[in-house]
Amino acid sequence: MMFFNKLVSTFFYVGFLPKLPGTFGTLAGAILYFFINSVYYPTHTIMFVITIAIIIVSVVTSHYSIEIFDSEDPLCVVIDEVAGIFVAMLFIPFSITNLVIAFFLFRLFDVWKPLFVRTLERLPGGLGITMDDVGAGLISNLLIQIMIY
Numbered sequence: 001m002m003f004f005n006k007l008v009s010t011f012f013y014v015g016f017l018p019k020l021p022g023t024f025g026t027l028a029g030a031i032l033y034f035f036i037n038s039v040y041y042p043t044h045t046i047m048f049v050i051t052i053a054i055i056i057v058s059v060v061t062s063h064y065s066i067e068i069f070d071s072e073d074p075l076c077v078v079i080d081e082v083a084g085i086f087v088a089m090l091f092i093p094f095s096i097t098n099l100v101i102a103f104f105l106f107r108l109f110d111v112w113k114p115l116f117v118r119t120l121e122r123l124p125g126g127l128g129i130t131m132d133d134v135g136a137g138l139i140s141n142l143l144i145q146i147m148i149y
Helices: 002-009 021-040 044-068 079-088 096-112 117-121 125-148
Strands: none
Touching (some): 021 044, 117 125
């Protein structure tokens, strides 16, 4: 079970890259998002379900990773960044341009942690690890929605 948790929480070991694991985790999540949309052409409803599933998996695996990696917020855990980029693109029309904008806005807000995002980080366990990225994704999503419409 520990192997599976490490595999998922580090998003197939992307989190072990030596520099900028959060950025590479976000990039890996964006590539997954691109692949899903380019190959399967899912509806917004399907993407919503996938996003919720990734958030749940992130909360659970991040929670167990605290003990595995002996850290309250292990840097190698990047499944939360994957959840965040999926939230940033939720209900946004799929295009490379929108995905690139979402990537940069999400990284900005994930690092900066404005408004309520820092508060979400203080939630206990895997919830705190994941929800600050969900919050950064929500802010990114809102700004993209405003830009588009």
